Amino acid sequence: MLANHTHSLFYSFLKLTCNQQIQVFQRSLLQSSFSGYVQSFSLSTSRNHGPPTMPPCCKIGPSILNADLSQILSECNKLLSNGADYLHLDVMDGNFVPNLTFGHPIVKCLRPKIPQAFFDMHMMVANPEQWVEPMADAGANQYTFHIEATRDVPGLCRKIKEAGMKAGIGLKPGTPIEELLPHIDEADMILIMTVEPGFGGQSFMSHMLPKVEYLRKNYPELDIEVDGGVGLGNIQSCADAGANMIVAGTAIIGAEDQRYVISTMKETVFNALNKVHLER
């Protein structure tokens, strides 16, 4: 009985916005014996200085790459109605990766049909500077480029933000984390690839998780996304490493019960993030 009650409270909680989650989380801590910890909270946006503030929000962003792309709008609507927090749209140019998908014209068509959706554009393209304005005009919310594809990370992050989008920096599996470190403060989000970019349905590379662990340890509030081969079998390890933004394609698109997969992933990530913060 109590377990059922806790369960339904948890799912109501998941439906709240990030700010509402913060308020509920603070209230629940105040009611517990952790009030001393709460007093040390501030909502500062600094990354890596002073005590941690709040754990970052957990968000699940299905990748539509392996969906039925002839039905892209209904696939997106289905994911959103099953609890997706955002949509991860994979743009491939046949050059940076050996595969070809879609570009800003698709985003432009989708935007008016699903105005509430957050579009996280994963730009697997050789010249990421080229598509910033077209994507912003089309209605993209976040523009994640690969660090391997540009010589001017700060300039590109600036350009993306000036165009009104959030800037994400992605790392291929072979790229060491050291290449990213000078640029962390320039980005809104870091994407750690857990497969070689290019195709859905590949096997998860668990040896990428130390990158996530390093980032979470040193940047407690950073948005860290993992992408590639993520599913119910490895979500716990992604969550324990500290990822708070989870991209999953096949595991969600192919599921009979998308809602169950999304909510289980979210619950797993939420619990891990809050456990780590309470232990600090």
Ligand SMILES: O=C(CO)[C@@H](O)[C@H](O)COP(=O)(O)O
């Ligand atoms: O960027 C990519 C692949 O390059 C990913 O977004 C995949 O599309 C995720 O699909 P699964 O690996 O989860 O099936």
